[in-house]
Amino acid sequence: MKRFIGFIKKEFYHIFRDRRSMFILFGMPIAQIMLFGFAITNEVNNVKIAIFDQSKDIETQQIINKISASSYFDIQQEIRSEAEIESVFKKGKVKAVLVFEKDFSKKLQTQNIGKVQVISDATDPNMANTISNYISSILQNYSQEKNKITPSAYQIQTQTQLYYNPELKSVFNFVPGVMTVILMLVSAMMTSISITREKELGTMEILLVSPLKPFQVIIGKVFPYIFMSIINAIVILVLGYFVFEMPIEGSLVLLAFETVLFIICALALGILISTISDSQQTAMMTSLFGLMLPVILLSGFIFPISSMPLPLQVISNIIPAKWFIIIIKAIMLKGATFAVIWKETLIIIGMTFLFTIISIKKYKIRLE
Structure with a gap:
């Protein structure tokens, strides 16, 4: 029995002396749980987007501020024309462009409906779909807050357009x-x-x-x-x-x-x-x-x-x-x-x- 215990001790000493074995035994599980725990997520956070504001009024600015204040999106730049959208996407940094129609605030007050277009880079279909859902949720939350303080039933319609992969394959x-x-x-x-x-x-x-x-x-x-x-x-x-x-x-x-x-x-x-x-x-x-x-x-x-x-x-x-x-x-x-x-x-x-x-x-x- 003493020989058996001595043999087991020798094996423990052998493992403890081998740094590579110690790394495999203890380092890899820690690294893997950290990687899988933090890397595997379907949520969005700090996604870079661009703004194409054709209205430039108080309502659109409030919406932009609300989106910017969230941790989900990072407004990277503002574009001035529709022609810039393609070049912005090709650079690869911006994943979505938020387009406000002309006279957004005026239509919201007179027709109770304002339209916002979400153009997404669908080379990553899951990402594009998630971005669209998050922006729609923020816009819906904004309209609900406005309806609490105004008699009119404001409604913001979200239109989605997908670049490069419209079928979300x-x-x-x-x-x-x-x-x-x-x-x-x-x-x-x-x-x-x-x-x-x-x-x-x-x-x-x-x-x-x-x-x-x-x-x-x-x-x-x-x-x-x-x-x-x-x-x-x-x-x-x-x-x-x-x-x-x-x-x-x-x-x-x-x-x-x-x-x-x-x-x-x-x-x-x-x-x-x-x-x-x-x-x-x-x-x-x-x-x-x-x-x-x-x-x-x-x-x-x-x-x-x-x-x-x-x-x-x-x-x-x-x-x-x-x-x-x-x-x-x-x-x-x-x-x-x-x-x-x-x-x-x-x-x-x-x-x-x-x-x-x-x-x-x-x-x-x-x-x-």
Whole structure:
């Protein structure tokens, strides 16, 4: 019995000495409950909207102030013409435009009916529907408050218009998201596992002393995954276009360039993971925890980033998938040109260089 107890103590000591095991046992559950608790939400919060006020009277100003005072919306800008709506949406920051008709206050007093149009960016159907419901609720609450102090029965009618996805097809949101997840996992996770396998089996040392240079070895290891990722991307786009009628409004050349750029970024991240992993298991756990969960939860694929707490919004900025989803939606659904998505493109390029530089510094010719 003493030997058995001593054996159990040894196993506890072994676990406590291994920092990675301690992180997996206690760190991952904490991180997961925090991510799932704060990131998974269907509510809206601090959603950026624009105002097109054609009336500019007391009533419209009071409504705008009421919307601005809520925590649901952040009035980003005021536009002056209907022609600006399209360009505002293409920039990707504003998710809805609130349009007040001309003589809104006058019609409300004389006809007891005022019309407000809610134009939403429906590239995220759930988000667009939720925004419309929240604004309608605020307008209804405002009219109820006015009816308490005035004899007239004011009624504010809300008209909804959806840009880019008028039928609210959820597949328009999931095709870009699924494509991003698959490319990230195939490119990053499989690359990190492949290189770590060579290190774990001891064959990496043989490759490094071969006539091939180290960078040639790495390129040779990752090239098949570039090819497979491109094939995956083509298959997803073809299925999305022909089966689910997913539009591709923008340039195919630009879409192909951005896709290959994201694949290279994911490969660079996979190489970085391989430099800090000693085993395939470690590489897989790091990839799953460090890539899969953030890509699904913090990229804006399923849940709106603007509704998350500020720390998670900041963390989302270092996730390449977030920027790629913005790019691919802009090209496919909005027909955006490079002039619209150049900032996001530069961010992905910068991340690629950063991952590569860190990998080179951590790369060791002699494996310990």
